Amino acid sequence: MTSRSCAQPGCSAASEPDAPVALCGAHLAAAAEWVGEASGVTEPLPAPCVACGSRLGVTYRSGRLCAVCEWRFGDVADGELAPPRVDVVYYLRFGERIKIGTTANPRQRFAQLRFDELLAFERGDRAVEQARHRQFAAWREGGEWFTASPSLVDHVALVAAGHPDPWALYARWRSEALALRVS
Known part of the structure; x- marks a missing residue:
């Protein structure tokens, strides 16, 4: 198997052999980070969602959302109000x-x-x-x-x-x- 050079202009590192595009590890990581910021990264929330109790969230550049109900993590519901009625x-x-x-x-x-x-x-x-x-x-x-x-x-x-x-x-x-x- 012949090694390829990274396709990023100015980079002389070898591309990762199993990568779907000819990029070195550093440029693959940068691309993955960019995609994660744009599309969100699914990961555990630091604490349960206040709206539904889920522990799974999606992190974006702008903040975190609950993966189940899309409540913005960190927003606080008014504890003095009764829970909303949903028939x-x-x-x-x-x-x-x-x-x-x-x-x-x-x-x-x-x-x-x-x-x-x-x-x-x-x-x-x-x-x-x-x-x-x-x-x-x-x-x-x-x-x-x-x-x-x-x-x-x-x-x-x-x-x-x-x-x-x-x-x-x-x-x-x-x-x-x-x-x-x-x-």
Whole structure:
């Protein structure tokens, strides 16, 4: 294997043999730093995010953001204010049935329920929940439980599309509500 010279003008060092571009180690490091500043570097936060509790952040030249909810690390929420209310319509699977319900406190609500899997969150209150109940009324089994019909399963998949973790989406909504209240 023949060694190549660094492609950076004026640099006479040998390029790194496995690098995708002919740059020496110093110039590869400089390029990586530049990309990190422009695109952000994912790394642990020094302390949990005040909005969602995540420890994962993205560092930019301008500062750090929570990787989950995008709260600016270091911004302080007003501790005297109650947490923001974020109403969600939730979809829970239990066997071959799906529950369509609503809550402003999903963790507390789910502690009261028996289910196999949280399928999705949809931003909305009782009006949205009632619209979903009417939409899928033909498959209602009683209360808020519905047969997992193809149309309901498709709807849940559409609501969940692009959001593999419903809790991360909920954390983002709470962070947005908190940021709107603080600004």
